[in-house]
Amino acid sequence: MSAFPNTSTVQTQSVPTWRQKDAKPFVQIEQITKQFGQFTAVNSVSLDIYRNELFCLLGGSGSGKSTLLRMLAGFEEPTSGRILIDGVDMTGIPPWERPVNMMFQSYALFPHLSVEANVAFGLKREGLKSAEVNKRVAEILGMVQLGHLAKRKPHMLSGGQRQRVALARSLVKRPKLLLLDEPLGALDKKLREETQFELMRLQDELGITFIVVTHDQEEAMTLATRIGVMNNGDIVQTAEPHEVYEYPQNRFVAEFIGNVNLFDGTVMDEERDSTTIRSSDIDGLLKVDHGISGAPNQNVSVAIRPEKIRISREPIDLAVNATTGVISDVAYMGSQSIFKVRLNSGKEIRITQPNVSREMGNRLTWEDRVFLSWGADSCVVLVA
């Protein structure tokens, strides 16, 4: 198992497919809605996913991400809208005829069949000759390093081994599209990290398009070429991982991915490349290096990530993008420290600082009066 992913074909291309204007999407989800009785699980979602992508659907429980995945696999029929895979309309096509395989969250290994027979199951349904079946089963089991356990039954395997059997079983048919439902959910932290890189390696080697459903934002950030953040049946933002983190489109995304400090205020002045906002939360004005398309005096929030705030005991100019406060809590985490600072307005914000030196002597501590500042390029205005 290699510790690092090979440079993927996607990453070495100068422009990723999803940014090319005329690129043809591989999976087209068009206005999909799914209702269970009165409850709308997926609400008119449209999404294009391109060949060789590792697309993550990220959201909390009940956000509709699993329902969307089940509609791709064919276990649920959409109430309205349609799905095209490689240009073919999937409406009315049963799961056993779709060019799609799925890795289940529970793994769903057949308990009465050996590892080998589990993996061979899909190939036998294609009517392949047994020599060919055996060859491909051996090949894929070698790839996930389980060749020596081929004769075992699933209940004799560890969680990590079962996960790899499930992966092998879903890959062995060489589907055009692989769906993974919380693939790493049941693994411990160390195994998760290894498997993340393993998944990326396999995806790259086999050239299969992956759609991964997860509630774990770290997993999505590491794995994905793009992330679709879901909330209450809607996709609230689709973007590359760094965009989702650095340029969240709304409060939900900003708060769901990582930690964030939000200042509420009203727009005072707006130009094409800057916006000035007055907020009662802080002492100075807020200045952001991008315009927003909204009315003056509009109520907005400004989001600043905890690691983008400078913290110091030295007094600074408080006119723009700065404020003062008192440290109310400190957590030493080894590589970094987390400070909670109570501002004059009573609002408490969060700041993380890397522990660049081992020196403990001059460290910031409880009840210190501190000055906080940040750049105009570190914050984002959220209208919604």
Next chain:
Amino acid sequence: MKQGSSVALKVMAGAGFVFLYAPIIALIVYSFNESKLVTVWGGWSLKWYVELFRNEQIMSAAWVSLKIAFISATLASVLGTLAGFVLSRMRKFAGKAMLTGWVTAPLVMPEVITGLSLLLLFVSLENMFGWPAGRGVTTIVIAHTTFCLAYVAVVVQSRLASLDETLEEAAMDLGAKPISLFFLITLPLIAPAIISGWLLSFTLSLDDLVIASFVSGPGNSTLPMVIFSKVRLGVTPEVNALATLMIVTVSIAVIAAIVIMHRQNRFKDTNK
């Protein structure tokens, strides 16, 4: 205090078991009695077992009973599996609860009523269509299948309800059409339930006296019927021997059913 209550519990449990099993143990012990008188101990002997196997009436009744039990258990397993499948897999529809009730009603229906109604059915069928001609093995098999079916349906339904549905989805996802899905995945996974349903049906059919009395015809007496008619003329040591053999048969079947049901639990946790 705790010590005392645990002793009391043991005594109560012991009393319960004595109450349940003392008559059966007495019967088994007396089946090895040398004496011709059932209530007088005359030393150990196997002579009543030998006697039993020489008794043609009993042997032929035993053969009839085993045949009926085998056929009706098999029919009940097939039909009961289908019924259990429908009950657990059909989406909710109006009258589903009623259908479930109908399938399981024979479990609580008094046997006298089941027997009587079946007898009436067979007689009127014969009058109208000429089938079944007379009453005998066929009618007993039909009667036993009806009430055993309910047991199988209940066991299979509960097994299906606890079956992880993603297993079937995974099979479909890998290209299994509904028919191969059923035979390759669902059937092997519910097989323990079907087998234990079969064994239960077998013992129920073997034990049944009341329903068989209603629907059997001349010359087709089942073993319980023969025992019952013999006992009315007085208990013979031969009947003790026969009863002992039946107890052994039934116990083996029931224990096998329990063991099989227990073993399936091992599989259940695989995907948790």
